[in-house]
Amino acid sequence: MIADIFEQYNYAIVIILMMTGLYVVFSSRNLIKKLVGLSIFQTSVFLLYISIGKVTGGQPPILVGDHGGHGGTDAEVIYSNPLPHVLILTAIVVGVATLAIGLSLVVRIREVYKTIEEDEIEALDYAYNLEGTGSSPLAPDTGANS
Amino acid sequence: MDLTVYMPDWMLTHGPAFLIALPLLVAALTAILPFRKLAWWTTSLVTLILLLTAVALAQFELANGAKIYEMGGWAPPHGISLSIDALSAPILVLIAAMAFITMIYAMPATLAEIEPKKRAPYYAAFLLCMAGLLGMVVTGDAFNVFVFLEVSSISSYVLVALGASRDRRALVAAYNYLILGSIGATFFVIGLGFLYMETGTLNMADMARILTELDGGSRVAMVAFGFIIVGLGLKLAMFPIHNWLPGAYAYAPTQVTSFLASTSTKAALYLLMRFTFFVFNPDFVYVDAVLMFLIFGLGIIGMMFASIQAIFQTDVRRLLAYSSVGQVGYMLLGIGIATTAGLSAAYLHIINHAVIKGGLFLALGAMWYRFGITRVDDFRGLSRTMPWTMGAFTVSGFSLIGVPFTAGFVSKVALASAAAAEGYWWAVGFIMISSILAIIYIGRILMVAYFRDPPVIDGKPCVKNEAPLMMLLPMWALAFLSIAIGMNIFGASDIVVGASERAAALLTGALPVAIGG
Numbered sequence: 001m002i003a004d005i006f007e008q009y010n011y012a013i014v015i016i017l018m019m020t021g022l023y024v025v026f027s028s029r030n031l032i033k034k035l036v037g038l039s040i041f042q043t044s045v046f047l048l049y050i051s052i053g054k055v056t057g058g059q060p061p062i063l064v065g066d067h068g069g070h071g072g073t074d075a076e077v078i079y080s081n082p083l084p085h086v087l088i089l090t091a092i093v094v095g096v097a098t099l100a101i102g103l104s105l106v107v108r109i110r111e112v113y114k115t116i117e118e119d120e121i122e123a124l125d126y127a128y129n130l131e132g133t134g135s136s137p138l139a140p141d142t143g144a145n146s
Numbered sequence: 147m148d149l150t151v152y153m154p155d156w157m158l159t160h161g162p163a164f165l166i167a168l169p170l171l172v173a174a175l176t177a178i179l180p181f182r183k184l185a186w187w188t189t190s191l192v193t194l195i196l197l198l199t200a201v202a203l204a205q206f207e208l209a210n211g212a213k214i215y216e217m218g219g220w221a222p223p224h225g226i227s228l229s230i231d232a233l234s235a236p237i238l239v240l241i242a243a244m245a246f247i248t249m250i251y252a253m254p255a256t257l258a259e260i261e262p263k264k265r266a267p268y269y270a271a272f273l274l275c276m277a278g279l280l281g282m283v284v285t286g287d288a289f290n291v292f293v294f295l296e297v298s299s300i301s302s303y304v305l306v307a308l309g310a311s312r313d314r315r316a317l318v319a320a321y322n323y324l325i326l327g328s329i330g331a332t333f334f335v336i337g338l339g340f341l342y343m344e345t346g347t348l349n350m351a352d353m354a355r356i357l358t359e360l361d362g363g364s365r366v367a368m369v370a371f372g373f374i375i376v377g378l379g380l381k382l383a384m385f386p387i388h389n390w391l392p393g394a395y396a397y398a399p400t401q402v403t404s405f406l407a408s409t410s411t412k413a414a415l416y417l418l419m420r421f422t423f424f425v426f427n428p429d430f431v432y433v434d435a436v437l438m439f440l441i442f443g444l445g446i447i448g449m450m451f452a453s454i455q456a457i458f459q460t461d462v463r464r465l466l467a468y469s470s471v472g473q474v475g476y477m478l479l480g481i482g483i484a485t486t487a488g489l490s491a492a493y494l495h496i497i498n499h500a501v502i503k504g505g506l507f508l509a510l511g512a513m514w515y516r517f518g519i520t521r522v523d524d525f526r527g528l529s530r531t532m533p534w535t536m537g538a539f540t541v542s543g544f545s546l547i548g549v550p551f552t553a554g555f556v557s558k559v560a561l562a563s564a565a566a567a568e569g570y571w572w573a574v575g576f577i578m579i580s581s582i583l584a585i586i587y588i589g590r591i592l593m594v595a596y597f598r599d600p601p602v603i604d605g606k607p608c609v610k611n612e613a614p615l616m617m618l619l620p621m622w623a624l625a626f627l628s629i630a631i632g633m634n635i636f637g638a639s640d641i642v643v644g645a646s647e648r649a650a651a652l653l654t655g656a657l658p659v660a661i662g663g
Contacts, residue, residue, distance in 0.1 A: 025325060034325055042332055045339070052343050084342070087289050091335060094296045098328050101303050105321045108307065112314045125315055 010051045017044035029118040031109065035102045042095045046088050053084035149202040150209070161203045162215040162228035162284050165238065166294075168192060169277035177270035185266040186256070189273060190249045196280070197242040204235035208648075214286065223352035227286040232648040233424070236493075237283045237416045240500055244408045245276050251508055251620040252401040258515055259399045261311050268308055272402070274301040279413045288425070289348050291417060292335050295381065298413070299327045302406055306398040319393030326390040330380025337373030340366050341425075354425050362430030374421055375436060382414035384441075384478065385448025388471045395467035400511025403463065407470055407507055408500035415477055415496055419489065423653035428484050442482025446576050449475030453583035457590070461520050465587055466506055469546065472580060473499045479577075480561050483568055490643075490650035491560035497642055498545075498553040498631060505542035505624030509535050512613035512621065525591055527600025527608065535613045536595055538621040543588040545628040548581050553631035556639060 005012050017040055024037025058080035106116055113121050150158065157164065172192045179185050207213060212231035216222065230238070249272075260268050278298025282291050303324045309316030342348060344366045345356040357363050376387075383391040391411075395403050422441075426433045452471035459465035473495070480492025512535045513519040513528065528536045545552035558577060565573040600608040612618070630638035 022329070025329065031321065038325060038328055041329070045332055045336055048336065049339050052339060083348075084339075087348075090289075090293055094293065094300075094331075097300050098296070098324065101300055102321065102324050102328075105303070105307055105317060105324065108310065109317045109321065112310070112317060121318055125318070128315075 010047065014044050014048045014051065017041075017047065031106045031116040031118065032103075035099060035106070038102070039095065039099055042091075042098075046092060046095075049084040049088040049091070053081040055080045148205055149198060150206045153199075153202045157199060158202065158206055160215070161199050161206075162213070162230055163217065165196060165199060165203075165242075165284055166228075166277055166281045168196060169273040169280070173270045173273035173277065176273060177267050179266050185269045186249075186253055189269040190246070192273060193242065193246040193249050193276070196276070197239075197246045200235075200238040200242040200280075203230050204239050204645075207231065207235045222286065223347050223349035226290055227349060227351075228284045229286040229351075230284065232645070232652040233416070233420065234283050236497065236642075236645040236649065237413065238280060240412065240497055241276065241279050241283065241409045244405055244500060244504055245272075247504070247620045247623060248401045248405045248508070251404070251511070251617055253616050254614045255400050255511055255515060255617065259312050260308060264308060264311075268305070268399075271301045271304045271308075272405070274298075275305060275405075275410075279409055283413055283416055286350050287348050288338050288341065288350050288353065292331065292338060295334065295414075295417075296331050298410065299331060299381075302394075302402070302410060303327065305402040305406075306394045309398045309402070312399065313397045315393070316397035319390075319397045323390045323394040326380055326387070330377045330387075332377070333373050333380065334377030337370045337375075337377060340370035340373065344370060350420070350425050354427070357426060357430075362427075362432065367426075368432045371421075371426055371432060371436070375418075375440070378414055378418045378421070382411045382418060383471050383474055385444045385451065385471065385475060388448070388452070388474075391471060392464050392467040395470065395507075396461060396463040400507065400514065404504045404507040404511070407467075408504035411470070411474060412496050412500055415474070415481075415492075419481060419493075419649075419653060422481070423484075423489070434484070437482050437484045441478050442573075445475045445478030445480075445482055446573060447475075448472065448478065449580045450576060450583075453580050453587070456587045457583060459587075460522055462510055462522055462525070462591060463507070463520060465522070465591075466503065466510065469584065469587065470499075470503055472584075473503070473546075475580075476558070476561060476577070479573065480564060483564050483570070485564060485568060486647075486650045486654045487560070487564035487567055488650075489653050490646045491557060491564045493646035493649045494560055494643060495557035497646065498557045498628070501553055501624050501627050501631070502542050502545045505538060505621055505628065506546065508617070508621040508624065509539035509542065512617045513539075515617065516611050516613055517608075522591055522594055524601075525594040526598035528595040531600050531608050531610050532612055533610070534618050535621065538618070538625040539595075540592060541625040542621075542628060543592060545625075545632065547584045547588055551629065551632045553628040555632055556643070560643075 021037045021041025021044060025034050025041065028034055028037065055078055058078045061079040061082040064077055109121070110116050113124055115121060169192055172188060176185050176188055179188070207230050212229060214222070215228040217226040217228060220226070256265055256268065275298050278294045278301060281294030282298065285291055285294060303320050306323055307317055307320035341353060344363045345353045347353055347356060357367060380387050395407055398406065422428070422433060422437060428434050428437060449472045452468045452475065456465050456468035456472065459468060477492045477495050480488045480495060513532060516532060517524065519525065541552070545554040548554040548558040558581065562574045562577050565577070627638065630636060631642055632639070634640060
């Protein structure tokens with residue numbers, strides 16, 4: 001059991017990172033820390049994909065020897081599978097985009113709420129909600145410019 | 147009317163790729179357009195062209211059978227394929243149609259809701275979202291699904307956040323949507339990784355073939371299935387993991403709410419059908435168990451709980467958002483029954499609910515536009531101050547409840563008879579109870595609107611102030627469509643029911659499937 005884990009340590013690392021990331025996302029109340037957790041979670045998936053591309057005894061998928069520019073493959077050479085790596089390049093780009101949008105949202109939230117703690121934001125929203133009740137918010141200023 | 151005759155040949159050959167490429171290209175151009183007015187015109191024109199293309203492709207598919215487009219001339223399973231078949235074509239038409247209808251509405255709505263300098267990027271994000279949704283429906287490659295899923299999700303985070311100029315809570319809603327949406331997409335991509343380990347291919351038809359040969363595959367395939375279900379469940383707002391949805395729908399700009407409510411969760415439901423019945427198969431023991439206990443059960447629990455939650459909302463947009471979660475429950479129920487009748491009913495409800503909820507959100511947006519209305523209490527006297535808008539709201543609301551001669555009735559009856567045919571009489575009972583709950587939450591709004599006097603402001607009662615024509619047209623188009631489907635005007639019901647029966651036939655294997663081109 002223990003030996004298995006050490007032999008396939010890459011998967012053990014993936015699982016540990018994955019659980020750490022998810023735990024951080026759900027346990028922290030700070031908006032930035034949540035994004036950190038999300039990034040760790042996504043990174044663990046990148047590692048998983050890169051791990052499954054490895055073929056035992058395989059070498060990097062670059063042609064060896066001279067093929068006269070026609071790119072025939074050598075039957076004896078074992079290559080690692082390049083496809084998961086290519087896939088994960090796309091996923092990394094997606095992850096970067098998500099993180100960028102997330103961080104810019106946090107910046108906007110900080111501008112508007114003056115805090116990035118979820119508890120304080122909820123308290124502010126709750127107070128805002130209470131102010132709204134009772135009086136009818138019939139405000140034609142935004143809708144009258146048709 | 148047969149559009150295929152008018153379409154140029156290249157459009158029918160390269161149509162599937164065109165559906166994705168055009169909005170992606172124009173989105174980049176729209177973002178840098180110097181004239182703000184031009185952004186609306188280009189975006190509307192693009193959505194119109196896409197709608198015509200999607201309809202033509204659907205008609206072409208109906209006449210000539212499924213069509214596999216090989217991206218760049220590389221044959222599947224190695225190349226990426228785009229497929230127009232009985233399952234994807236109607237959803238493509240739905241997405242393009244809702245985009246076009248909400249774009250007409252957007253002309254006055256964005257003037258009020260979006261700051262001037264953000265309007266061009268707003269339309270660009272809208273086009274990106276649409277490209278992502280069309281892409282994830284049309285593609286036949288599993289990893290491509292993930293990429294397009296994220297294209298549509300990331301642009302919808304931006305679109306939801308743009309509601310901030312109207313209500314600052316949109317920012318927090320968009321943030322929560324981002325966190326949960328990304329977790330969902332990551333779960334999905336973990337599932338794809340395991341599926342790739344098991345089958346060694348990314349083409350969905352090829353995966354289906356290999357998994358059938360392996361008779362469901364090993365534990366790796368089971369794990370993959372679990373991850374994919376959880377990931378898609380987050381995206382489609384399956385009951386216990388739906389918490390991102392009410393906030394995102396309540397504070398986004400009206401056009402975005404209406405568009406997302408009618409297409410985004412629907413595209414995810416389409417993927418759920420595609421993966422559970424096409425890639426995987428209910429013949430595998432674990433898929434059958436998940437459908438039977440998880441999807442069927444969560445569907446019923448969701449439609450009860452979310453409807454009850456809807457009753458207790460004071461904000462009408464949140465109310466409708468919770469009702470959306472409840473309606474997703476109906477669709478999951480139909481998918482969980484897993485017979486041809488059940489799937490057909492679920493598919494029918496996907497289309498009908500898009501029409502109904504789209505109309506409701508558009509009408510609600512017009513009320514906000516004129517009077518700033520978001521709460522149930524503010525509806526008092528609206529039948530007199532905004533009769534046409536309230537009329538559209540009422541028609542769509544009746545359709546949501548499932549009053550006879552409306553679209554909601556057609557799909558609920560189909561769903562109930564599918565459940566009854568399998569002997570699930572108690573499920574029919576739950577459908578009835580959930581409809582009664584819908585009467586309560588919609589009826590509560592209608593009572594306030596019709597039986598109470600308009601509010602008195604500064605000693606004068608509110609006068610009639612109807613929404614602009616550009617808003618009335620799309621909402622009445624959708625309201626009329628729900629009646630047309632309910633009463634079979636212009637054969638609307640036959641078209642929609644026929645499309646969903648063909649989709650269900652494809653999923654259960656009664657319709658021939660083109661594998662790998």
